[in-house]
Amino acid sequence: MRIVIVGGVAAGMSAASRAQRHNPRAEVVVFERGEVVSYGACGLPYVLGGQVKGFDDLIARTPEQLRARGIGVRLRHDVTGVDAKAGTVTVTDRASGRSAAEPYDRLLIATGVSPVRPDWARTPLKGVHVLRDIPDGQALDASLQGARRACIVGGGYIGLELAEALRARGLSVVLLEQAPEVAGRMLDRPLQQQVRAEVERGGVDVRCSVTVQGLTGQNRVSGVQTDHGRVRADVVVVAVGVRPNVELARAAGARLGRSGAVAVNLRQETSVAGVYAAGDNTEALHRVTRRRVHIPLGLTANRMGRVAGVNMAGGEARFPGVVGTGIFKTFELGVARTGLTQTEAEALGIKAVSVDVQSTDYAGYHKAARPIHVRLTGEQGTGRLLGAQLLAQNHESVKRVDVVAALLHTRGTVQQLSEADLAYAPPFSGVWDVLLVAADRLGRAL
Numbered sequence: 147m148r149i150v151i152v153g154g155v156a157a158g159m160s161a162a163s164r165a166q167r168h169n170p171r172a173e174v175v176v177f178e179r180g181e182v183v184s185y186g187a188c189g190l191p192y193v194l195g196g197q198v199k200g201f202d203d204l205i206a207r208t209p210e211q212l213r214a215r216g217i218g219v220r221l222r223h224d225v226t227g228v229d230a231k232a233g234t235v236t237v238t239d240r241a242s243g244r245s246a247a248e249p250y251d252r253l254l255i256a257t258g259v260s261p262v263r264p265d266w267a268r269t270p271l272k273g274v275h276v277l278r279d280i281p282d283g284q285a286l287d288a289s290l291q292g293a294r295r296a297c298i299v300g301g302g303y304i305g306l307e308l309a310e311a312l313r314a315r316g317l318s319v320v321l322l323e324q325a326p327e328v329a330g331r332m333l334d335r336p337l338q339q340q341v342r343a344e345v346e347r348g349g350v351d352v353r354c355s356v357t358v359q360g361l362t363g364q365n366r367v368s369g370v371q372t373d374h375g376r377v378r379a380d381v382v383v384v385a386v387g388v389r390p391n392v393e394l395a396r397a398a399g400a401r402l403g404r405s406g407a408v409a410v411n412l413r414q415e416t417s418v419a420g421v422y423a424a425g426d427n428t429e430a431l432h433r434v435t436r437r438r439v440h441i442p443l444g445l446t447a448n449r450m451g452r453v454a455g456v457n458m459a460g461g462e463a464r465f466p467g468v469v470g471t472g473i474f475k476t477f478e479l480g481v482a483r484t485g486l487t488q489t490e491a492e493a494l495g496i497k498a499v500s501v502d503v504q505s506t507d508y509a510g511y512h513k514a515a516r517p518i519h520v521r522l523t524g525e526q527g528t529g530r531l532l533g534a535q536l537l538a539q540n541h542e543s544v545k546r547v548d549v550v551a552a553l554l555h556t557r558g559t560v561q562q563l564s565e566a567d568l569a570y571a572p573p574f575s576g577v578w579d580v581l582l583v584a585a586d587r588l589g590r591a592l
Contacts, residue, residue, distance in 0.1 A: 147172040148249060149458050150235060152225045152394060153256035154178030155185065155279075156444055157425025159207065160451030161254050161458070162217045169459035175218040175248070177225050177237055182280050183209060188444050190283040191304070194290070195311030201280050228253070228398035230418050252420055252458035255395050255408065256451065259388035259426040259442050266360045267299075267384045273367040274382045277304055286383065290315060293380035297321075297370045299358055300385035301328030306341065306476040308383055309350045313477075320351040320377050322370065324386075327354055332472060333535050334487045336502065337521060340537055341481060348477035353377075390427040390440060403429040405440035412464040414454035422458060424450035431467035434485050434532060434554055435494060441470055469554040470533075473544060480541025484551040485533025488523055497526040499591050503584040507543035509572035516540045522550075522584040524560040524592050531560050534581075546581055560589045 149165050151158045154176045166174045176183065184207040192198040209219040220237075226245070227236035234247040261276035273293075275286040290296075296312045298305045301323035312319045321328070327338035328345065346352050353374065362369040362376065370377040390407040400416035400423065403409035408423040410416055412431070416423050426442035428450060446468055456463035471484040491498035500523040506515040516539040523532040534550040536543075553563055564585035570577050 147251045147460070149174045149252045149254070150248060150250035151176045151254040151256060152235070153254075153258055153425065154180075154183030154219065154221075155187065155256075155258060155425075156447035157258075157428075157451035157454070158254065158256035159184040159212070160448045161256065161424060161455035162212070163215070164452045164455030165459040166215065166217050168456050168461050170216065172459055173218070174216070175220065176212075177220050177223040177235075177248075179222065179224040179240065180279060180281065181221055183207070183219060183221070184212065185280060186444070187279060190277055190280070191307040191311045193283060194287055194308070195314045201283055204280065225394060228394060228421070230398045230421060233420065250420070252422065253398070254422045254424060254451075254454050254458060255398070255400070255416075255427065256423070256425040256447075256454075257391035257394055257427050258447075259390050261384065262387045262389055263384060264358070264386065266358055269361055269367075271361055271363045271367045272365060273363075273380060274361065274384065276384050277308065278388070286381070289381050290317070293317060295320075295379045296381045296383065297377050297379035298383045298385060299370065300387070301325070301352070301354070302331060302385060302387065303472070303474050305383070305385040306345060307474055308385065309345055310348060310475075310477050313349050317381075318351075319349070320353065320379070321345065322356045322358060322372065322377065323352070323354045324357055325354065328352065329481065332483050332487075333481070334489050334500070334521060337481075337519065337535050337537055340519065341476065341479065344477050344479040388426070388442060390442070392427055395421075395423055395427070403438045403440070405429055405438065407440040409438065412466075413457045413462075414450055414465060415457070422454045424454040430465065433467040433469050433557070439468070439470070441468055443468075443472060466555070469551050471547060471551045473547060475541045478539055478541065480536070480538045480544035482536045482544035482547035483534065484547050485531070485554045486523060487533060487535060488521075491523060491525075491532055496532070498523050498532055499526050499588065501584060501588045501591055503580055503587060505580040505583060506576065507538050507540050507580070508574060509576045512572045514540070514573065516543070518543055518580055520546075520580050520584045522560070522581075522588045524588050526592055529559045529561055529589070529592055531558050531563055534584075546579070549581060560585050560592060564589055
Protein backbone atom coordinates (compact mmCIF):
# COMPACT_ATOMS: atom_id res chain seq x y z
CA MET A 147 0.00 0.00 0.00
CA ARG A 148 1.25 3.47 -0.92
CA ILE A 149 -0.02 6.37 1.16
CA VAL A 150 0.65 9.84 -0.21
CA ILE A 151 0.24 12.88 2.02
CA VAL A 152 0.20 16.45 0.73
CA GLY A 153 1.34 18.85 3.45
CA GLY A 154 3.91 18.22 6.14
CA VAL A 155 2.83 20.25 9.14
CA ALA A 156 0.32 19.36 11.89
CA ALA A 157 -2.28 17.16 10.19
CA GLY A 158 0.06 15.76 7.54
CA MET A 159 2.83 14.65 9.85
CA SER A 160 0.40 13.34 12.48
CA ALA A 161 -1.21 11.25 9.76
CA ALA A 162 2.12 10.01 8.44
CA SER A 163 3.33 8.95 11.88
CA ARG A 164 0.10 7.21 12.79
CA ALA A 165 -0.19 5.44 9.41
CA GLN A 166 3.39 4.19 9.59
CA ARG A 167 2.86 2.97 13.15
CA HIS A 168 -0.44 1.26 12.32
CA ASN A 169 0.86 -0.42 9.16
CA PRO A 170 4.68 -0.58 9.06
CA ARG A 171 4.53 -2.36 5.69
CA ALA A 172 2.85 0.61 4.01
CA GLU A 173 4.95 3.09 2.04
CA VAL A 174 4.23 6.55 3.44
CA VAL A 175 5.39 9.56 1.41
CA VAL A 176 4.90 13.21 2.39
CA PHE A 177 5.19 16.00 -0.16
CA GLU A 178 5.81 19.43 1.37
CA ARG A 179 6.09 22.52 -0.83
CA GLY A 180 8.11 24.40 1.80
CA GLU A 181 11.43 23.73 3.47
CA VAL A 182 10.28 22.82 6.99
CA VAL A 183 7.96 20.12 8.33
CA SER A 184 6.53 19.18 11.71
CA TYR A 185 6.63 22.49 13.57
CA GLY A 186 4.42 24.48 15.91
CA ALA A 187 3.19 27.55 14.03
CA CYS A 188 1.34 28.76 17.14
CA GLY A 189 4.71 29.58 18.68
CA LEU A 190 5.70 32.13 16.02
CA PRO A 191 4.58 35.26 17.94
CA TYR A 192 6.52 34.06 20.98
CA VAL A 193 9.75 33.71 19.03
CA LEU A 194 9.27 37.24 17.71
CA GLY A 195 8.57 38.52 21.23
CA GLY A 196 11.56 36.78 22.81
CA GLN A 197 9.73 34.21 24.94
CA VAL A 198 11.04 31.39 22.72
CA LYS A 199 14.73 31.36 21.85
CA GLY A 200 14.53 30.75 18.11
CA PHE A 201 12.50 29.39 15.23
CA ASP A 202 14.33 26.06 15.32
CA ASP A 203 12.84 25.45 18.77
CA LEU A 204 9.40 25.18 17.16
CA ILE A 205 10.43 22.14 15.08
CA ALA A 206 9.19 18.86 16.56
CA ARG A 207 10.81 16.47 14.06
CA THR A 208 13.37 17.05 11.34
CA PRO A 209 13.07 15.38 7.91
CA GLU A 210 16.04 13.20 8.82
CA GLN A 211 14.34 11.98 11.99
CA LEU A 212 11.16 11.21 10.10
CA ARG A 213 13.02 9.35 7.35
CA ALA A 214 14.77 7.28 10.01
CA ARG A 215 11.31 6.17 11.14
CA GLY A 216 10.44 5.00 7.65
CA ILE A 217 8.49 8.03 6.46
CA GLY A 218 9.48 9.45 3.10
CA VAL A 219 9.69 13.24 3.26
CA ARG A 220 10.23 15.30 0.12
CA LEU A 221 10.71 19.01 0.69
CA ARG A 222 10.14 21.71 -1.94
CA HIS A 223 7.79 19.41 -3.83
CA ASP A 224 4.56 21.04 -4.97
CA VAL A 225 1.55 18.83 -5.70
CA THR A 226 -0.32 20.59 -8.51
CA GLY A 227 -2.90 18.07 -9.64
CA VAL A 228 -4.87 14.94 -8.78
CA ASP A 229 -6.23 12.24 -11.07
CA ALA A 230 -8.51 10.33 -8.73
CA LYS A 231 -9.51 7.80 -11.39
CA ALA A 232 -5.91 6.90 -12.16
CA GLY A 233 -4.84 7.19 -8.52
CA THR A 234 -2.00 9.62 -9.22
CA VAL A 235 -0.89 13.09 -8.19
CA THR A 236 1.22 15.46 -10.27
CA VAL A 237 4.27 16.61 -8.34
CA THR A 238 6.71 19.36 -9.29
CA ASP A 239 10.20 19.41 -7.81
CA ARG A 240 10.66 23.12 -7.14
CA ALA A 241 14.44 22.79 -7.20
CA SER A 242 14.70 21.22 -10.66
CA GLY A 243 11.36 22.30 -12.12
CA ARG A 244 10.65 18.73 -13.25
CA SER A 245 7.15 17.27 -12.88
CA ALA A 246 6.11 13.64 -12.54
CA ALA A 247 3.04 11.54 -11.80
CA GLU A 248 3.18 9.77 -8.42
CA PRO A 249 0.82 6.84 -7.73
CA TYR A 250 -1.17 6.42 -4.54
CA ASP A 251 -3.53 3.92 -2.97
CA ARG A 252 -4.65 6.39 -0.34
CA LEU A 253 -4.25 10.16 -0.58
CA LEU A 254 -4.44 12.73 2.23
CA ILE A 255 -4.90 16.40 1.38
CA ALA A 256 -3.58 18.37 4.36
CA THR A 257 -2.89 21.68 2.64
CA GLY A 258 -3.90 23.93 5.53
CA VAL A 259 -4.87 27.56 5.13
CA SER A 260 -3.40 30.69 3.61
CA PRO A 261 -3.52 34.19 5.11
CA VAL A 262 -6.09 36.45 3.51
CA ARG A 263 -4.38 39.21 1.55
CA PRO A 264 -6.68 42.10 0.61
CA ASP A 265 -5.95 43.80 -2.69
CA TRP A 266 -4.12 46.64 -0.95
CA ALA A 267 -1.76 44.10 0.68
CA ARG A 268 -0.65 42.63 -2.66
CA THR A 269 2.30 44.94 -3.00
CA PRO A 270 6.01 44.80 -3.87
CA LEU A 271 6.77 47.18 -0.98
CA LYS A 272 9.22 45.78 1.53
CA GLY A 273 8.12 45.56 5.14
CA VAL A 274 4.61 44.17 4.49
CA HIS A 275 4.09 40.75 6.06
CA VAL A 276 1.70 37.96 6.97
CA LEU A 277 2.49 35.38 9.66
CA ARG A 278 1.58 31.79 8.94
CA ASP A 279 4.76 29.70 8.81
CA ILE A 280 8.42 29.78 9.85
CA PRO A 281 9.65 31.54 6.68
CA ASP A 282 7.00 34.24 7.32
CA GLY A 283 8.30 34.61 10.85
CA GLN A 284 11.90 34.84 9.72
CA ALA A 285 11.03 37.47 7.13
CA LEU A 286 9.11 39.54 9.69
CA ASP A 287 11.94 39.19 12.20
CA ALA A 288 14.40 40.55 9.65
CA SER A 289 12.10 43.51 8.86
CA LEU A 290 11.84 44.38 12.55
CA GLN A 291 15.58 44.98 12.79
CA GLY A 292 15.93 48.74 13.09
CA ALA A 293 12.19 49.39 12.73
CA ARG A 294 10.51 51.89 15.04
CA ARG A 295 6.83 51.85 14.09
CA ALA A 296 4.63 48.84 13.38
CA CYS A 297 1.05 48.66 12.20
CA ILE A 298 -0.98 45.48 12.71
CA VAL A 299 -4.10 45.17 10.59
CA GLY A 300 -6.54 42.81 12.28
CA GLY A 301 -7.57 42.30 15.91
CA GLY A 302 -7.95 38.52 16.09
CA TYR A 303 -5.73 35.90 17.73
CA ILE A 304 -2.60 36.66 15.71
CA GLY A 305 -2.98 40.42 15.78
CA LEU A 306 -3.45 40.54 19.55
CA GLU A 307 -0.57 38.17 20.26
CA LEU A 308 1.70 40.11 17.91
CA ALA A 309 0.76 43.40 19.57
CA GLU A 310 2.40 42.19 22.76
CA ALA A 311 5.38 40.69 20.92
CA LEU A 312 6.17 43.88 19.01
CA ARG A 313 5.78 46.07 22.08
CA ALA A 314 8.23 43.76 23.86
CA ARG A 315 10.74 44.61 21.13
CA GLY A 316 10.33 48.31 21.83
CA LEU A 317 8.28 49.26 18.78
CA SER A 318 5.48 51.77 18.69
CA VAL A 319 2.43 49.75 17.65
CA VAL A 320 -0.87 50.75 16.07
CA LEU A 321 -3.53 48.05 15.74
CA LEU A 322 -6.29 48.63 13.17
CA GLU A 323 -9.56 46.70 13.24
CA GLN A 324 -12.44 47.13 10.80
CA ALA A 325 -15.03 45.82 13.29
CA PRO A 326 -16.32 47.88 16.23
CA GLU A 327 -14.07 45.98 18.67
CA VAL A 328 -11.15 43.55 18.74
CA ALA A 329 -11.66 39.80 19.27
CA GLY A 330 -15.01 40.16 17.54
CA ARG A 331 -15.22 36.59 16.28
CA MET A 332 -14.29 35.09 19.63
CA LEU A 333 -16.14 36.96 22.36
CA ASP A 334 -19.29 38.87 23.17
CA ARG A 335 -19.08 42.67 23.19
CA PRO A 336 -18.57 43.26 26.96
CA LEU A 337 -15.53 40.99 26.95
CA GLN A 338 -14.18 42.42 23.71
CA GLN A 339 -14.04 45.82 25.38
CA GLN A 340 -11.98 44.42 28.25
CA VAL A 341 -9.50 42.88 25.83
CA ARG A 342 -9.14 46.19 24.04
CA ALA A 343 -8.55 47.99 27.35
CA GLU A 344 -5.77 45.54 28.24
CA VAL A 345 -4.04 45.99 24.89
CA GLU A 346 -4.23 49.75 25.29
CA ARG A 347 -2.74 49.47 28.80
CA GLY A 348 0.14 47.66 27.11
CA GLY A 349 0.90 50.79 25.10
CA VAL A 350 -0.80 49.83 21.82
CA ASP A 351 -2.79 52.44 19.92
CA VAL A 352 -5.98 50.50 19.10
CA ARG A 353 -8.24 51.96 16.42
CA CYS A 354 -11.49 50.16 15.66
CA SER A 355 -14.13 50.79 12.98
CA VAL A 356 -11.27 51.69 10.63
CA THR A 357 -11.04 50.56 7.01
CA VAL A 358 -7.63 50.25 5.31
CA GLN A 359 -7.58 51.78 1.84
CA GLY A 360 -3.96 51.29 0.79
CA LEU A 361 -0.28 51.51 1.61
CA THR A 362 2.21 54.32 1.08
CA GLY A 363 5.92 54.15 0.37
CA GLN A 364 8.37 53.80 -2.48
CA ASN A 365 10.73 50.88 -1.97
CA ARG A 366 9.68 50.16 1.61
CA VAL A 367 6.32 50.73 3.27
CA SER A 368 6.06 54.04 5.09
CA GLY A 369 2.43 54.09 6.10
CA VAL A 370 -1.10 52.71 5.97
CA GLN A 371 -3.82 54.86 4.45
CA THR A 372 -7.24 54.46 6.12
CA ASP A 373 -10.62 56.13 5.96
CA HIS A 374 -9.57 57.94 9.13
CA GLY A 375 -6.20 59.16 7.85
CA ARG A 376 -2.67 57.84 7.47
CA VAL A 377 -0.81 55.70 10.00
CA ARG A 378 2.97 55.90 9.83
CA ALA A 379 4.70 52.50 9.85
CA ASP A 380 8.05 50.90 9.02
CA VAL A 381 6.50 47.42 9.23
CA VAL A 382 2.94 46.30 8.45
CA VAL A 383 1.53 42.92 9.49
CA VAL A 384 -1.66 41.81 7.76
CA ALA A 385 -3.68 39.55 10.09
CA VAL A 386 -7.24 39.76 8.79
CA GLY A 387 -7.99 36.05 8.64
CA VAL A 388 -7.27 32.85 6.71
CA ARG A 389 -8.87 30.85 3.93
CA PRO A 390 -8.74 27.06 3.49
CA ASN A 391 -6.53 25.79 0.69
CA VAL A 392 -9.04 23.68 -1.21
CA GLU A 393 -7.76 23.90 -4.78
CA LEU A 394 -6.25 20.42 -4.74
CA ALA A 395 -9.34 18.87 -3.16
CA ARG A 396 -11.51 20.57 -5.75
CA ALA A 397 -9.24 19.24 -8.51
CA ALA A 398 -9.71 15.73 -7.12
CA GLY A 399 -13.48 16.18 -7.31
CA ALA A 400 -14.00 16.36 -3.55
CA ARG A 401 -17.07 18.15 -2.25
CA LEU A 402 -16.68 21.39 -0.31
CA GLY A 403 -18.89 22.28 2.64
CA ARG A 404 -20.93 25.41 3.25
CA SER A 405 -17.99 26.92 5.13
CA GLY A 406 -15.84 26.68 2.00
CA ALA A 407 -13.57 24.06 3.56
CA VAL A 408 -13.34 20.41 2.47
CA ALA A 409 -16.30 18.29 3.55
CA VAL A 410 -15.42 14.96 5.20
CA ASN A 411 -17.12 12.24 7.20
CA LEU A 412 -16.05 11.19 10.69
CA ARG A 413 -13.28 9.00 9.19
CA GLN A 414 -11.84 12.07 7.40
CA GLU A 415 -12.89 10.65 4.02
CA THR A 416 -13.88 13.08 1.31
CA SER A 417 -16.61 12.40 -1.25
CA VAL A 418 -13.95 10.80 -3.50
CA ALA A 419 -13.00 7.18 -2.81
CA GLY A 420 -9.47 6.83 -1.47
CA VAL A 421 -9.04 10.57 -0.88
CA TYR A 422 -8.94 11.94 2.66
CA ALA A 423 -8.60 15.46 4.06
CA ALA A 424 -7.49 16.70 7.46
CA GLY A 425 -6.32 19.84 9.18
CA ASP A 426 -6.98 23.51 8.72
CA ASN A 427 -8.41 23.05 5.21
CA THR A 428 -11.15 20.74 6.48
CA GLU A 429 -14.56 21.05 8.12
CA ALA A 430 -15.43 19.41 11.44
CA LEU A 431 -18.63 18.52 13.26
CA HIS A 432 -19.50 21.03 15.98
CA ARG A 433 -20.75 18.96 18.89
CA VAL A 434 -22.91 21.74 20.33
CA THR A 435 -24.72 22.80 17.16
CA ARG A 436 -24.37 19.52 15.21
CA ARG A 437 -23.39 21.64 12.21
CA ARG A 438 -20.27 21.44 10.06
CA VAL A 439 -17.85 24.26 10.81
CA HIS A 440 -14.40 25.46 9.82
CA ILE A 441 -12.39 26.22 12.97
CA PRO A 442 -8.67 25.92 12.13
CA LEU A 443 -6.74 25.20 15.34
CA GLY A 444 -3.65 23.16 16.17
CA LEU A 445 -5.12 20.36 18.29
CA THR A 446 -7.94 19.86 15.81
CA ALA A 447 -5.49 19.49 12.93
CA ASN A 448 -3.29 17.00 14.79
CA ARG A 449 -6.25 14.93 15.91
CA MET A 450 -7.78 14.87 12.43
CA GLY A 451 -4.44 13.76 11.06
CA ARG A 452 -4.22 10.86 13.48
CA VAL A 453 -7.68 9.66 12.52
CA ALA A 454 -6.90 9.90 8.82
CA GLY A 455 -3.59 8.08 9.29
CA VAL A 456 -5.18 5.11 11.02
CA ASN A 457 -7.95 4.80 8.45
CA MET A 458 -5.64 5.15 5.44
CA ALA A 459 -3.48 2.37 6.88
CA GLY A 460 -6.43 -0.01 7.11
CA GLY A 461 -7.60 0.65 10.67
CA GLU A 462 -10.73 2.20 12.10
CA ALA A 463 -10.85 5.59 13.80
CA ARG A 464 -13.30 8.47 13.99
CA PHE A 465 -12.90 12.15 14.70
CA PRO A 466 -15.36 13.11 17.44
CA GLY A 467 -15.74 16.75 16.45
CA VAL A 468 -15.02 20.05 18.14
CA VAL A 469 -16.67 22.50 20.49
CA GLY A 470 -14.76 25.57 19.36
CA THR A 471 -12.31 25.86 22.24
CA GLY A 472 -9.69 28.59 21.88
CA ILE A 473 -7.25 30.36 24.15
CA PHE A 474 -4.65 33.11 23.87
CA LYS A 475 -2.72 35.65 25.90
CA THR A 476 -2.16 39.33 25.25
CA PHE A 477 -0.03 41.26 27.72
CA GLU A 478 -1.21 40.24 31.23
CA LEU A 479 -4.62 39.04 30.13
CA GLY A 480 -5.56 35.43 29.44
CA VAL A 481 -8.55 34.94 27.14
CA ALA A 482 -10.45 31.70 26.49
CA ARG A 483 -13.72 30.56 24.99
CA THR A 484 -15.51 27.33 24.20
CA GLY A 485 -18.85 26.36 22.70
CA LEU A 486 -21.09 29.23 21.66
CA THR A 487 -21.12 32.87 22.67
CA GLN A 488 -24.44 34.60 23.26
CA THR A 489 -24.02 36.33 19.90
CA GLU A 490 -23.39 33.05 18.07
CA ALA A 491 -26.29 31.29 19.77
CA GLU A 492 -28.71 34.06 18.85
CA ALA A 493 -27.51 34.02 15.22
CA LEU A 494 -28.38 30.31 15.12
CA GLY A 495 -31.85 30.91 16.54
CA ILE A 496 -31.07 29.27 19.88
CA LYS A 497 -32.84 30.69 22.94
CA ALA A 498 -29.78 31.41 25.02
CA VAL A 499 -29.18 33.12 28.35
CA SER A 500 -25.79 34.33 29.60
CA VAL A 501 -24.62 35.43 33.03
CA ASP A 502 -21.44 37.25 34.02
CA VAL A 503 -19.51 36.61 37.21
CA GLN A 504 -16.51 38.67 38.25
CA SER A 505 -14.51 37.21 41.09
CA THR A 506 -10.93 36.16 41.88
CA ASP A 507 -9.10 33.16 40.49
CA TYR A 508 -7.60 32.18 43.88
CA ALA A 509 -9.20 32.48 47.30
CA GLY A 510 -9.93 36.17 47.76
CA TYR A 511 -7.66 36.44 50.81
CA HIS A 512 -4.65 34.91 49.00
CA LYS A 513 -2.00 37.49 48.14
CA ALA A 514 -1.72 36.21 44.53
CA ALA A 515 -5.47 36.43 43.84
CA ARG A 516 -6.30 38.37 40.69
CA PRO A 517 -9.54 39.28 38.91
CA ILE A 518 -11.29 36.74 36.70
CA HIS A 519 -14.41 37.21 34.61
CA VAL A 520 -16.58 34.29 33.49
CA ARG A 521 -19.49 34.53 31.07
CA LEU A 522 -21.48 31.31 31.00
CA THR A 523 -24.17 30.59 28.41
CA GLY A 524 -27.00 28.05 28.53
CA GLU A 525 -30.12 27.12 26.56
CA GLN A 526 -33.44 28.30 27.88
CA GLY A 527 -35.96 25.51 28.36
CA THR A 528 -33.51 22.60 28.25
CA GLY A 529 -30.84 23.79 30.67
CA ARG A 530 -28.19 22.60 28.22
CA LEU A 531 -24.76 24.16 28.64
CA LEU A 532 -23.83 26.09 25.49
CA GLY A 533 -20.50 27.79 26.14
CA ALA A 534 -18.18 29.88 28.26
CA GLN A 535 -15.89 32.88 27.91
CA LEU A 536 -13.16 33.69 30.42
CA LEU A 537 -10.78 36.59 31.03
CA ALA A 538 -8.17 36.59 33.79
CA GLN A 539 -5.23 38.74 34.83
CA ASN A 540 -3.39 35.58 35.90
CA HIS A 541 -3.47 34.33 32.33
CA GLU A 542 -3.07 30.66 33.30
CA SER A 543 -6.35 30.81 35.21
CA VAL A 544 -8.43 30.80 32.03
CA LYS A 545 -7.49 27.14 31.52
CA ARG A 546 -10.65 26.55 33.56
CA VAL A 547 -12.28 26.68 30.13
CA ASP A 548 -11.31 23.02 29.69
CA VAL A 549 -13.83 22.01 32.37
CA VAL A 550 -16.64 23.50 30.31
CA ALA A 551 -15.21 22.10 27.06
CA ALA A 552 -15.24 18.58 28.51
CA LEU A 553 -18.89 18.93 29.50
CA LEU A 554 -19.84 20.29 26.09
CA HIS A 555 -18.45 17.14 24.48
CA THR A 556 -21.02 15.14 26.46
CA ARG A 557 -23.84 17.65 25.78
CA GLY A 558 -23.83 18.36 29.49
CA THR A 559 -26.15 20.68 31.39
CA VAL A 560 -25.69 23.75 33.50
CA GLN A 561 -26.91 21.70 36.47
CA GLN A 562 -24.16 19.14 35.91
CA LEU A 563 -21.53 21.89 35.96
CA SER A 564 -22.97 23.34 39.17
CA GLU A 565 -22.71 19.88 40.77
CA ALA A 566 -19.14 19.18 39.59
CA ASP A 567 -16.60 18.20 42.24
CA LEU A 568 -13.92 20.77 41.40
CA ALA A 569 -10.61 20.91 43.24
CA TYR A 570 -10.15 23.54 45.94
CA ALA A 571 -7.16 25.00 47.74
CA PRO A 572 -6.54 28.75 48.32
CA PRO A 573 -3.66 29.03 45.78
CA PHE A 574 -5.97 27.65 43.06
CA SER A 575 -9.50 28.92 43.70
CA GLY A 576 -12.05 29.92 46.25
CA VAL A 577 -13.98 27.12 47.91
CA TRP A 578 -16.74 27.93 45.43
CA ASP A 579 -14.84 28.19 42.19
CA VAL A 580 -15.95 30.96 39.87
CA LEU A 581 -17.28 28.33 37.44
CA LEU A 582 -19.52 26.90 40.13
CA VAL A 583 -20.79 30.34 41.06
CA ALA A 584 -21.53 31.10 37.40
CA ALA A 585 -23.31 27.78 36.89
CA ASP A 586 -25.47 28.33 39.96
CA ARG A 587 -26.40 31.83 38.82
CA LEU A 588 -27.11 30.67 35.25
CA GLY A 589 -29.25 27.79 36.53
CA ARG A 590 -31.46 30.27 38.37
CA ALA A 591 -31.64 32.53 35.31
CA LEU A 592 -32.77 29.65 33.11
